[in-house]
Amino acid sequence: MQKPWIALYPEGVPAQISTEGYRSLPDLLGQACKKHGRRRAAVFMGSDLSYAELDRHADAVAAWVQAQGLPVGSHVALMMPNVMAYLPILVGVLRAGMVLVNVNPMYTAPELRHQLEDAEVDMIFIFESFAATLAKVDRPARPGKVVLVSVGDLLGVKGMVLNFAARHIKHMVPRHGLEDAIPLRQVLRKGAGGTFRAPELSLDDVALLQYTGGTTGRPKGAMLTHGNLVANVLQMQAVARPVLGEECGAGMVMLTALPLYHIFAFTVCGLFAMHAGMCSVLIADPRKLDTILEAWRRDPVSIFPAVNTLFNGLLNRPEFEQLDFSALRLCFGGGAAVQKAVAERWHSVTGLPLIEGYGLSETSPVAIVNPTNATEYSGDIGLPLPSTDVVMLDSEEREMPFGEAGEVSIRGPQVMKGYWKMPDETRASFSAQGYFKTGDIGIMSPEGRVRIVDRKKDMILVSGFNVYPNEIEQVVMQHPGVLECVVVGLPSADSGEMVKLFVVKKDPALTESELREWCARHLTGYKRPREIEFRSELPKSNTGKLLRRVLRDEAGSSGASDAG
Structure with missing residues (x-):
């Protein structure tokens, strides 16, 4: 097939990426922890966590999880906001050889029950403020092991004060009655005294079940493999290099305001930031714009992935214009269309354009993105990533000519293995040529730029x-x-x-x-x-x-x- 977009790649961006040198996602993240040990991995509420500390806590989580007797490939859910413990738990669960299941912590009990049952979850790490929701789920549907995560975990003495305030002053932790639940601090203490055996994992093994609503509204678990996620991290690194340099972000500050349970933040703010050796400034609730402004003042931001509503919300705060934008290198817009008025105002205030991209849970998520060295807002979603083919297909799966509308269809190493326990849905979502059919309608220009003209009609x-x-x-x-x-x-x-x-x-x-x-x-x-x-x-x-x-x-x- 023709790939005209490659001619528009900035200098230094390759047409293809290679995952050679990485056996699995834990391998990629483990290498990063060793390489960047002294650097800050995360900041939360003014406290720092180094990569060496993240590595040590992840080892403890991995050892404890394995000690529970779960076989490799068991499903472990994470149901929490962006708190300091998130990244060590994420790495530790993967390191133990388990499959992560991201869960929205704002789910109601019926929504939570459906996902726990469908994903066949064996263990859950849950923020204690939401434990009461889990307690409302019928006992047979609950995971056998429940670990309670608190806001102050891994924050030292400050953490104990925060926990006391959350539980007894602000009353943010409702009574839940989960008598068998284990606090994370106990998991870390027991795990630190144990050892874990690195399991044999391959890039073809499933690493993550990321739930997404289908066109019928029935939630579906996209099976993302280690190879899918490693590839998407390396693809992001390749396209970001023109603005982040050869070190590709090492030591830079990533403002992680988007929730890590959402695939956009999981891959970009979680996996990519760790691989690059960045410092993720974690925001527990992005609706609290004062928290974001305070974090930005303390740590001037280098990379800011967000959605249109968050960009717009910040622009409408007078204090935002007073922030230090001298470190800012890259602003990614995703999750929803970036509005032109917001993009233009963002550029005028910060001096940088919003770089819009496109993806889905099924594509790990990034599949198409504008060149990161662009100097202005483009109004389209950009170019296919390296190693990614994109075509517009008609209802008969015939490729549409440039300039004519068709269903945006994607083939590449970041495209999911399929839907969990849904073989018919999986077959229906791929073309005979192996393209994932997104349901979104787009047009590709002769130069290879993609513009979305319509999308799933009812979503x-x-x-x-x-x-x-x-x-x-x-x-x-x-x-x-x-x-x-x-x-x-x-x-x-x-x-x-x-x-x-x-x-x-x-x-x-x-x-x-x-x-x-x-x-x-x-x-x-x-x-x-x-x-x-x-x-x-x-x-x-x-x-x-x-x-x-x-x-x-x-x-x-x-x-x-x-x-x-």
Whole structure:
């Protein structure tokens, strides 16, 4: 196939990357810990963790996990925000030969139960503030081993003060009743006295189950192998070299405000930053912009991956313009489309353009990105990464000519092995030529630049997170007072898009507040409807299919979208 984009690569960016020299993801990360031992690996709430300390704690986690008798390849979930213990646990679980399962810590009990059961999770490391959610999950669905992580873990004396405040002053740790749960400090103490045996792992082995909603809304676990993730890290390193130099970021500061359980942050802020020897400044709650501003003042940022809503939020804080941008080298925009107005204002304030890219959980995630040495916002998603082929396919899987729209389809070493326990879904998502079909509609220019013109027709993107209408509708339809419902996405100034729910009542006494309470019990915050509208009937096709498109168009033309 033609690869015109290679001619647009900046000098020094190779057409292909090689994973030779790395046997697995723990091998890649272990080499980084040894090479950068004295450098800072992470900063959290003003405390530092060196790569040597990260390496030592990861060894302790690995030894303790193996001592629990789980076979290599068992599934271990991580359910926590960005706290200091996150990276050592991540590395330690992988080092023990286990498969990581990222879990959104804001999940409700029904959402958590589904993922734990589907992923067949044997052990979970969970932030203690969310342990009460796990306690609401039926005991048979809970993992056999539960480790409680606290905000002060690995922060020394300061950590003990923070833990006391979180538990007894701010009351941020609800009673949970998980009597058999083990605190992380005990895991580290016992693990430090043990040893672990490095398992035989290959690049073909699964390293991560990253859950993503399907086009039907049914969550699917993308099986990402060690090779997928190692390749994506090396691809990121290759395209970042023109602006980060030959050391490719060693010693630089990565502001990790995006949650590490999200694939964008997991790979870019977690794996890539560690491989490069960067210092990750961890932000537990990116909604608290004051925390980000304070962290930036303390450690001027070099690399800042974020979503459009976060860039916009910072720009709307007057203090942001007073920050030190002299160290800033690279600002990645992903997770959702970067808006032109935000990109232009960001450039004027910081002096750097927003470099937009594109990817999915199924592609580890980065597949397409703008040249990192670009001097202005491009308005498209850029060029395929090294070792990556991208084509636009029609409904018959025929490759579309340059300039004509088709389904963005990707083939490369970062593309997943398949969906966990879903062979039919896996087969349906790949073309006969082995391209992963994204469901997004794009156009490729003759030069190889890709522009997204449409996407999965019903998916809603709220602050960078995929929200699938079917999932919300299934929850709402379980309410005894609901006859019919439809969910659509509408533009929102503060979250990109928002969820709007249309309902036909079965019980005339049903109120909006009752529905909101119902959704709050069953859905994570970003999935909950921002607007609810009751109707006497909903539009249907001749076959009785509810027509989301009609409602979306009506709501849009009536100005019902959120103006922020």
